[in-house]
Amino acid sequence: MKIGIIGAGLAGLTAAIELxxxxFEVDVYYVDDLTYSNSYKL
Incomplete structure (x- = not known):
């Protein structure tokens, strides 16, 4: 199952690691001031 998490703060990253x-296949999405958007897969 794929799960998307919006926000790469402490709570978002902790949830992503635990999942x-x-x-689970986890995608973490966040906004970066320099590029305006990025995504990473764990």
Whole structure:
């Protein structure tokens, strides 16, 4: 199952790590002031 998390703060990254440990495919989305948007896959 794929899960998207909006926000790469402490809570968002913690949730992403815990979900990835449980076998989920996680995408973390955040806004960067320089490029306006980025996404990373764990």
């Amino acid at each position: 990835a440990k449980r076998g």
